[in-house]
Amino acid sequence: MKKQTEKKWQFFIGKPVHWLIIAFLVPLGFAAGQSVLHVTHFVIWASLSFTTTSVLIIFLWLSSHEDELLTRDPLPDEEDVKLREYAD
Numbered sequence: 001m002k003k004q005t006e007k008k009w010q011f012f013i014g015k016p017v018h019w020l021i022i023a024f025l026v027p028l029g030f031a032a033g034q035s036v037l038h039v040t041h042f043v044i045w046a047s048l049s050f051t052t053t054s055v056l057i058i059f060l061w062l063s064s065h066e067d068e069l070l071t072r073d074p075l076p077d078e079e080d081v082k083l084r085e086y087a088d
Contacts (some may be wrong), residue, residue, distance in 0.1 A: 014068075018060060025052070 010021055032038070038045045 015063065017063070021056065021059075025056075 032045065032048075
């Protein structure tokens with residue numbers, strides 16, 4: 001049963017809390033856009049946008065470990081990239 005659960009959630013890379021945050025923020029951003037907040041109250045909108053983005057980046061950075069899979073494909077090592085540049 002555990003294998004099936006792991007396979008099911010492999011579609012979403014990352015932690016479930018990260019996806020929940022995105023699912024919460026997308027409707028808020030949509031509502032702000034529909035109410036033309038970025039036009040009527042630009043300074044408030046810009047402040048909220050920059051603050052929210054900064055807090056989320058810090059949260060994601062602190063809650064992710066170095067060995068966790070963040071992309072579907074493995075990231076190449078720096079030395080491998082340098083070797084390929086010289087080969088071309």
